[in-house]
Amino acid sequence: MLKIIIPTIMLIPLTWMSKPNMIWINTTTYGLLISLISLFYLNQPSDNTLNSSLMFFSDSLSAPLLALTTWLLPLMLMASQHHLSKEPLTRKKLYISMLILLQLFLIMTFTASELIFFYILFEATLIPTLIIITRWGNQTERLNAGLYFLFYTLMGSLPLLVALLYIHNFMGSLNFLMIQYWIQPLPNSWSNIFLWLACMMAFMVKMPLYGLHLWLPKAHVEAPIAGSMVLAAVLLKLGGYGMMRITTLLNPLTNFMAYPFMMLSLWGMIMTSSICLRQTDLKSLIAYSSVSHMALVIVAVLIQTPWSYMGATALMIAHGLTSSMLFCLANSNYERIHSRTMILARGLQTLLPLMAAWWLLASLTNLALPPTINLIGELFVVMSSFSWSNITIILMGINIIITALYSLYMLITTQRGKYSHHIKNIKPSFTRENALMTLHLLPLLLLSLNPKIILGPIY
């Protein structure tokens, strides 16, 4: 694992020592090279994990998320070039260093083999994210958003620390590889119920579960583009990843503890997607769509069948790429129109036809067009929830319909119709932006050719 971690650390000196005109290109190229290394982990030759050391390991659940994380750094760098073009050099370098630091923490979080190490890094990712949001956000509300972000996630995860200490006390180890063999079924008692809640709430807040999701739209809307991208693409997936890892500890309690959270997720996914229908703010719409998609992942993880785990993993990767792409598109609009309001950016297809093609493809992947991996994820989740209870198909069906509606509503409002006069003299789309969209879309399309590498450990 050091062959990823050390190059990532070395990105920081690279940033500070590069010539002023080379900071972006150097870091982007280097980041892409690192992401190539991470692709090797996708090849998991055996059912066991790839143990790099006592500290780090990777298996077929963490490898796709690792690849997604490393893939996203160059994309974030490419996306935020315009946002930072007016800033002085030192601040640009500081910004890049923050992104790299976040990247570093994320890589280590996904590959940590100790639960307590995982916890520390999980919390550590908050710091660079907070700085990115509150320092480089666009409006004053960013401070409030940063506050919400920090307090929701911290409040959720502090009980986890206590729970982890307790688990360590009675099991003697918090190593992922060992606890799956040592684990005893938890007896049904009040204290164990609280243990379950403490373990799961941290990740539920991070996902976010409906009801605890308020920080997410705020943070997404106020964050600069790179912040939104990494939040939607990777940070939310930390929640799903953590849930899938920790549920092995919490059996048989999950069987009945899952019910309220399942209900909340199923209800919340419809609520949040119907909120999307009424959004006027483009970024907020994409943020709520993330909440709705993540609710599917929560449902899938709580059902705990092989199919649902496969669906959850595939959906996390697919949603990571799709929502990040949507945020990039929203940002490219924002840089031209200087507003997130959708109605101000209508009819863009006439002016930026290639961008319209990206919008179309992004919306289609968001509404899970077959045979993209988004569909595979969603289909597997729907299948497993149907087998869990036939009635859920009604809720899932409503959600499928509304998802299609708001995706196309977003597409039609921003791209179709007559353009308004104030956008007549906007800049054409840059090669950088087109390359950015291509780099989002290519993995999506290529993964649909061979989805099994992102289907997780149970495949």
Next chain:
Amino acid sequence: MNMFSSCMITALVILTLPIIMSSTKLYKNKLYPYYVKTATSYAFMISMIPTMMFIYSGQETIISNWHWMTIQTMKLSMSFKLDYFSMIFVPVALFVTWSIMEFSMWYMHSDPYINRFFKYLLLFLITMMVLVTANNMFQLFIGWEGVGIMSFLLIGWWYGRTDANTAALQAVLYNRIGDVGFIMTMAWFLLNLNTWDLQQIFITTNDNFNLPLLGLLLAATGKSAQFSLHPWLPSAMEGPTPVSALLHSSTMVVAGVFLLIRFHPLMEHNQTIQTLTLCLGAITTLFTAICALTQNDIKKIVAFSTSSQLGLMMVTIGINQPYLAFLHICTHAFFKAMLFMCSGSIIHSLNDEQDIRKMGGLFKVLPFTTTSLIIGSLALTGMPFLTGFYSKDLIIESANTSNTNAWALLITLVATSLTAAYSTRIMFFALLGQPRFSPMILINENNPLLINSIKRLLIGSVFAGYIISHSITPTTIPQMTMPHYLKMTALAVTILGFILALELNLTTQGLKFNYPSNYFKFSSLLGYYPTIMHRLTPKTSLTISQKSASMLLDSIWLENILPKSISYFQMKSSTLISNQKGLIKLYFLSFMLTMILSLLILNYHE
């Protein structure tokens, strides 16, 4: 016999060539539409070889080639099913598309993005081929969703128009409702049969198929615009006419019926679903025929007649005659596509005028279009020895002689009669009588692209039914004997419809237009269905999402329960506990008093 599958694959591969070529310079070329059209015609001719072989020998084939993935116990691979249905439908669809593409070279010639239009048409055709030839449900779903999305793109082709965008969104919405049924069926099959392969599904011994078949029926209702999910089809007429001709008459909308035909081995023993299908089809065919009666937009009339024919196909499935329904799909494709093309020709010639009240007397200026339109309408009504006769007459006969419920049969017969009535109306208003259009328009239909494409379908509308029904042995036994009056029913109701409509039109022509009656309003307002469903449901759901989901829950409750209340209580308790009240004046005053006092005391201290 290797020719069979290899020719079929060749035909399918030829279709993808222009798509691949669209990344080269060829796409910039003005000849690109021509290439696409030629590729389609080649694909048609090549696909005729396996079809001929199929007709000759009756062999069915399944091709499995690319193994996509194996999920636990389920194998998913790319697999084509070349059986009766796909072998007959593929050449028909290719033939119709070939003509429509030639037609759109004429119709869309002034469009700056004509190349992209052709690419979309071809992409649509490919997804349709995937749908028809799919051997497992996942592949079928790819085609199923693909045609839905391509219809979104094609209906919304003129994206500057709000109506076109609304219609496109409407089409996707209604199709998505159907998709939920499809997904549910997939889930049920996966759960209970552990397979999505068609042949494995059909050999099952499970006999309670109500739930998956209901899902399939819902899917077919959405895709084939059956009653309750029908309004998208007339709205879709906002798209360009070639799109209406291709998608909304001959290919995409029959996908739902095709799906039910594909799954008829499960349906043929299930009385509940059959009765449901029958009633649904009967309601659709009557309701949309009534709606067609009072429309004035020529494309809308043809669209409603398509919807009515789709209802008739559902009725046929409901009386357990899937092969007849399939025959009707094939024959219907020819004359309905031609009817759309004829109306396109009229619309284009009259400077985008779609209102039949502003036409009239076109038989003088557009003789060829008039001929084709009349033949198409006659074929649609089932005039003997035209294409429609061979399927429609059989359908009515077998409905007459089967022991179905009389109510469904009766309204089907009424709808058949109405078919003749609205066809008469088109002919009467658009073609006959005195011209009512602007005399300044330069009308010219002598473009080989237009003439040839319509001519090809015209020949199809006259002979295709004969050829198809005579070269293929009937797979279900048709009713051999019946009384005279039953045999003549179909013809009698059609002629009755013709005569009634003609007489009504002739008598009322010179009369003053009275205040419209309630029946008229019911028909011209499409049974009040769009008025209710397109206002009430969106308004309620959008209000709920705004008021309860967004405002009440997100902005008020969730905001107040956690963050706001925590900060509020923190603030309250901190002010309560602390003895700093922020009374700066008082603090300073006391400070000053101390200072002064201390000064005074220090000064006067001895």
